[in-house]
Amino acid sequence: MQLSIVIPLLNEEESLQELYNWIVKVLRSNSFSYEIIFIDDGSTDNSWKIIQQIAAEDEAVKGIKFNRNYGKSQALHVGFDKAQGDVIITMDADLQDNPEEIPELYQLITTEGYDLISGWKKKRYDSVLSKNLPSKLFNAAARKTSGLKLHDFNCGLKAYKKAVIKNIDVYGEMHRYIPVLAKNAGYSKINEKVVQHQARKYGKTKFGVERFINGFLDLITIWFLSKFGKRPMHLFGALGILMFFFGLLAAAWIGGSKLYKLYHGEASILVTDNPWFYISLVTMIIGTLFFLTGFLGELILRSSREKDRYRISQTTGQF
Structure with a gap:
């Protein structure tokens, strides 16, 4: 099979049939063999009924329904797991992504040999404050930390090349940074293509303030994972040792000063009256905690991560 089209969605009943018709028109006109996988991320409208109707009419269409909203990353995770195509295309279900881009994206993977091609919405039709500005900040920070x-x-x-999606783990809300996950997994042939972006035709955006905050938290997480994910002791252990020895040296200096003054018969304040005593004590405690954090991180890495991060209530089509 040449293509798998993976489409996560939430409450997009108005656009699904139109999107399906558009995708199929493009794929059939280019003689692609394909499958289309819709992942309903806990929709509360009629999205799942429409997916079932489409799947009943076209055996190349498959549907997966979560029993509640788990997030786009979890939807992509299960979609990647089920996809069988040599090239996997992901797109949103709100008609803002243009299916006419699919043939060229496919050629870039198969002919040019790229591992991943990321769309670039150079001209956007979203709200400047709610999406455009946060997106620019995210992208600037991601470029700086990832090197992509x-x-x-x-x-x-x-x-994506099939090997890429089968060897990366999209979890939490890391769908924003899949290219970084791919790079960290050893796939270096990553590029971008300017794609046509369209104004939302139906419904409303799912973007909220919490996604702005979560995006930056995820960026910090992925930076840490890319640098120290396999060896957390290299960060926390090093910080812990430095802080512990700083505190130890400060304590030794305080103790030495006290003994020196006593030896020379000088009056001396109590050790506990010296503010450096508390600084050294707190620093040693924090250093010890950092070291233990790194040690626990190493132990956690040696246990398998919980894979069952969502519950599928129904499926449709032949997987």
Whole structure:
């Protein structure tokens, strides 16, 4: 099979049939063999009924329904797990991603040999304050921390070589930084393509203030994982040792000063009256905690991560 189209969605009943018709028109006109996988991330409208109707009419369409909203990363995770195509295309279900981009994305993977092509919505039709500005901040920070010179990490329209999606783990809310996950997994042939972006035709955006905050927290997480994910002791252990020995040296200096004054018969304040006593004590305690954090992190890495991060209530189509 040439193509798998993976589409996570939440409450997009108005756009699904139109999106399906558009995708199929493009795929059939280019003679692609394909599957389309819709992942309903706990929709409360009629999205799942529409997916079932489409799947009943087209055996290439498959649907997965979560029993509640788990998030886009979890939807992509299960979609990647089920995808069988040689090239996997992801896109959003709100009609803002243009299916006409699919053939060129496919060619870039198969002919040019890229591992991942990320869409770049150079001209956007979103609200400046709610999406455009946060997106620019995210992308600038992601470029700085990851070293990948992409303009739009969070674009839903991407193309992947099959090996990439089978060897990365999209969890939490890391869907924003899949190119970084791919790079960390050893896939270096990553590029971008300017894609057409369209104004939302139906419904409303799912973007909220919490996603702005979560995006930056996820960026910090992925920076840490890329640098120290396999060896947390290298960060926490090093910080712990430095802080502990700083506190130890400060305590030794205080003790030495006390003994020196006593030896020379000088009046001396109590050790506990010296503010450096408390600084050294707190520093040694924090250093010990950092070291223990690194040690526990190493132990956790040696246990398997919980994989069952969502519950599927129904499926449709032949997987």
